[in-house]
Amino acid sequence: MSNYRSGDLSHYCASVFTAAGVAHERAHILAESMVHASLRGVESHGVSRTTIYLKRIAEGMINPNSELVIEQKSSSSALIDARNTIGQYASLKASELAAELASLHGIGCVGVRRSNHFGAASFYTIPLARRGFIAIAMSNAPTSMALWGAAKPYTGTNPLSYSVPAGKYEPVTLDMATSIVARGKIRRAWKQGETIPEGWAIDSDGNPTVDPEKALEGFVLPFGGVKGSAIALFIEILAGVLTGAAFGPSLGSMYNDFTKEQGLGHFFLAIDPGKFFPSDGFSRRMETMLEEIWALPASPGNERIFLPGEKEGLAEKERSLNGIPLEHDVEAELQDLGRRYEILFPKAIEN
Amino acid sequence: MSNYRSGDLSHYCASVFTAAGVAHERAHILAESMVHASLRGVESHGVSRTTIYLKRIAEGMINPNSELVIEQKSSSSALIDARNTIGQYASLKASELAAELASLHGIGCVGVRRSNHFGAASFYTIPLARRGFIAIAMSNAPTSMALWGAAKPYTGTNPLSYSVPAGKYEPVTLDMATSIVARGKIRRAWKQGETIPEGWAIDSDGNPTVDPEKALEGFVLPFGGVKGSAIALFIEILAGVLTGAAFGPSLGSMYNDFTKEQGLGHFFLAIDPGKFFPSDGFSRRMETMLEEIWALPASPGNERIFLPGEKEGLAEKERSLNGIPLEHDVEAELQDLGRRYEILFPKAIEN
Numbered sequence: 001m002s003n004y005r006s007g008d009l010s011h012y013c014a015s016v017f018t019a020a021g022v023a024h025e026r027a028h029i030l031a032e033s034m035v036h037a038s039l040r041g042v043e044s045h046g047v048s049r050t051t052i053y054l055k056r057i058a059e060g061m062i063n064p065n066s067e068l069v070i071e072q073k074s075s076s077s078a079l080i081d082a083r084n085t086i087g088q089y090a091s092l093k094a095s096e097l098a099a100e101l102a103s104l105h106g107i108g109c110v111g112v113r114r115s116n117h118f119g120a121a122s123f124y125t126i127p128l129a130r131r132g133f134i135a136i137a138m139s140n141a142p143t144s145m146a147l148w149g150a151a152k153p154y155t156g157t158n159p160l161s162y163s164v165p166a167g168k169y170e171p172v173t174l175d176m177a178t179s180i181v182a183r184g185k186i187r188r189a190w191k192q193g194e195t196i197p198e199g200w201a202i203d204s205d206g207n208p209t210v211d212p213e214k215a216l217e218g219f220v221l222p223f224g225g226v227k228g229s230a231i232a233l234f235i236e237i238l239a240g241v242l243t244g245a246a247f248g249p250s251l252g253s254m255y256n257d258f259t260k261e262q263g264l265g266h267f268f269l270a271i272d273p274g275k276f277f278p279s280d281g282f283s284r285r286m287e288t289m290l291e292e293i294w295a296l297p298a299s300p301g302n303e304r305i306f307l308p309g310e311k312e313g314l315a316e317k318e319r320s321l322n323g324i325p326l327e328h329d330v331e332a333e334l335q336d337l338g339r340r341y342e343i344l345f346p347k348a349i350e351n
Numbered sequence: 352m353s354n355y356r357s358g359d360l361s362h363y364c365a366s367v368f369t370a371a372g373v374a375h376e377r378a379h380i381l382a383e384s385m386v387h388a389s390l391r392g393v394e395s396h397g398v399s400r401t402t403i404y405l406k407r408i409a410e411g412m413i414n415p416n417s418e419l420v421i422e423q424k425s426s427s428s429a430l431i432d433a434r435n436t437i438g439q440y441a442s443l444k445a446s447e448l449a450a451e452l453a454s455l456h457g458i459g460c461v462g463v464r465r466s467n468h469f470g471a472a473s474f475y476t477i478p479l480a481r482r483g484f485i486a487i488a489m490s491n492a493p494t495s496m497a498l499w500g501a502a503k504p505y506t507g508t509n510p511l512s513y514s515v516p517a518g519k520y521e522p523v524t525l526d527m528a529t530s531i532v533a534r535g536k537i538r539r540a541w542k543q544g545e546t547i548p549e550g551w552a553i554d555s556d557g558n559p560t561v562d563p564e565k566a567l568e569g570f571v572l573p574f575g576g577v578k579g580s581a582i583a584l585f586i587e588i589l590a591g592v593l594t595g596a597a598f599g600p601s602l603g604s605m606y607n608d609f610t611k612e613q614g615l616g617h618f619f620l621a622i623d624p625g626k627f628f629p630s631d632g633f634s635r636r637m638e639t640m641l642e643e644i645w646a647l648p649a650s651p652g653n654e655r656i657f658l659p660g661e662k663e664g665l666a667e668k669e670r671s672l673n674g675i676p677l678e679h680d681v682e683a684e685l686q687d688l689g690r691r692y693e694i695l696f697p698k699a700i701e702n
Binding site: 072074075076077078079104105106107108109111134146147148149150151152154162164172174176206223224225227228230231233234236237238241242243244247248249269271272273275276277281282285286289292293296297298299300302304305306307308 | 423425426427428429430455456457458459460462485497498499500501502503505513515523525527557574575576578579581582584585587588589592593594595598599600620622623624626627628632633636637640643644647648649650651653655656657658659
């Protein structure tokens with residue numbers, strides 16, 4: 001395990017994507033999205049994803065440089081056809097449009113169809129929260145999760161993020177999969193030859209399993225039982241059905257299907273608290289709430305109460321200073337990708 | 352246990368509220384909200400709540416007839432000061448305004464502050480879905496639930512509802528508390544002298560309990576662990592912090608505090624799918640999704656897959672035909688309330 005400067009990794013990944021034919025801005029957005037996740041300790045969506053994105057681009061499954069088309073537009077809503085470009089690029093533009101609509105009209109929402117995997121959802125919500133908006137991002141995902149009462153999967157692990165500005169404190173940020181656990185974590189366990197805890201997943205016959213390979217062939221279960229299942233379904237409706245994207249089993253798998261586009265859909269929403277409160281009234285109230293929560297006694301086994309996104313924010317601070325640790329296999333894989341394009345892998349930070 | 356016609360119960364409850372000084376329209380909305388819950392089998396929010404609403408009105412803790420004031424307004428958002436009127440009245444008006452904004456601009460949201468308990472959240476979302484909108488309703492609630500990692504409660508069991516139009520099928524409707532279980536269910540168990548399952552709640556010292564009385568003195572836990580906790584917090588932010596309502600421990604208890612207003616906040620959101628799809632494109636896609644899900648094999652122990660709100664919808668159909676069953680104690684309590692105002696309790700349906 002060696003540590004790398006986030007800026008170096010971002011530059012390296014962007015260079016690899018650019019060499020593979022991705023336009024400059026998009027290559028940088030894609031690289032930044034992965035580094036964002038790596039910095040926040042979300043390795044499952046971190047720079048290790050370079051390989052699969054590059055593979056899909058190389059195999060013609062993503063059209064990295066196609067232009068976005070705004071298909072529908074009203075004062076506060078819009079629908080974008082991403083035309084199978086990079087999910088992160090389409091999503092960043094869509095989320096920025098949602099904020100623009102919100103700043104004009106109080107609230108704005110933008111749907112995206114015909115898109116690809118959009119990485120960590122908080123990559124879109126946190127920047128909007130830093131600009132003062134309450135932001136929501138969600139996406140559907142390839143079929144892998146069984147709805148409540150079903151023996152076969154229908155939705156994916158449909159991610160959901162919100163981020164809320166909190167004055168002098170860091171934005172309060174949720175970024176979660178609607179499964180009990182993200183498939184990325186199962187994938188990591190599989191890569192590292194580890195077993196997974198019982199209850200995370202079921203094999204393709206519907207039996208509980210601790211074998212990550214069988215779990216990846218099978219499916220995961222929603223968080224929070226029947227309630228979480230209903231929330232995952234709602235994300236499928238907003239991100240998939242409302243946007244005109246593919247949904248349910250008609251979505252393409254990122255890892256296992258190199259014969260068709262993924263056809264993913266996303267949904268972004270922004271609210272301008274300034275339309276509810278004059279000046280910084282909302283921020284002051286958020287500060288009060290956070291201080292009240294931090295002052296509560298922690299439950300046994302917890303040193304103190306962490307707000308959503310707080311631990312990830314601390315990881316981001318620490319890794320911005322000390323670098324992003326990469327496992328040797330991720331390191332080797334990344335180096336290998338660069339070699340193809342004669343791009344030099346950055347030096348690790350010396351201890 | 353006797354069954355009563357929903358129309359009779361609605362008329363009776365409305366008459367009682369009118370006799371207690373509530374203006375005609377508001378009395379009827381309040382009665383309809385409770386009958387809506389009773390019809391859908393959600394007894395915890397059903398006609399049995401007449402007693403507590405009436406008590407708060409009688410004690411001057413609710414100003415039933417005060418006029419709503421729209422405090423802030425932009426094209427797609429609004430903030431309403433409910434001026435301590437009946438929560439159901441303020442909420443119905445707010446949700447209708449959200450739909451009006453959505454029909455004009457694609458999406459609309461309306462916050463409400465200085466309100467009271469708003470009953471079953473689906474009372475607001477289902478009518479909007481029947482008119483073609485995707486609707487969301489949420490409210491904060493008196494402190495009773497511990498956030499993830501906390502030994503003391505902060506938020507309430509903050510309810511969340513969505514309802515989505517589905518063409519020829521009934522709207523897909525979630526109506527949930529963000530606790531593992533609604534406090535109303537614990538209250539019912541207490542009224543009926545039953546114990547509650549372990550894991551639902553913790554007593555005031557933080558110990559697990561199966562005694563509903565101790566659970567009501569203590570607090571409940573969020574659904575879905577750390578993820579559900581973050582969702583409950585987000586509802587507190589949108590319904591409480593953003594609206595200028597009270598939040599966290601500063602909210603007044605409906606049952607235990609007759610010295611101050613509840614100060615609740617709500618948040619309503621509506622999306623017009625017509626702004627994303629021409630004509631009935633969205634409805635057709637929803638029909639396809641529902642048919643795909645119903646066609647999935649059910650997991651062991653389940654006869655078939657039920658979508659969110661489907662069981663409640665079946666209950667509503669059955670009870671619309673055969674009447675709403677009332678326990679004897681609820682029956683007696685309701686009769687007693689009417690006697691005060693010389694209003695005749697309806698006859699039960701004869702078998």
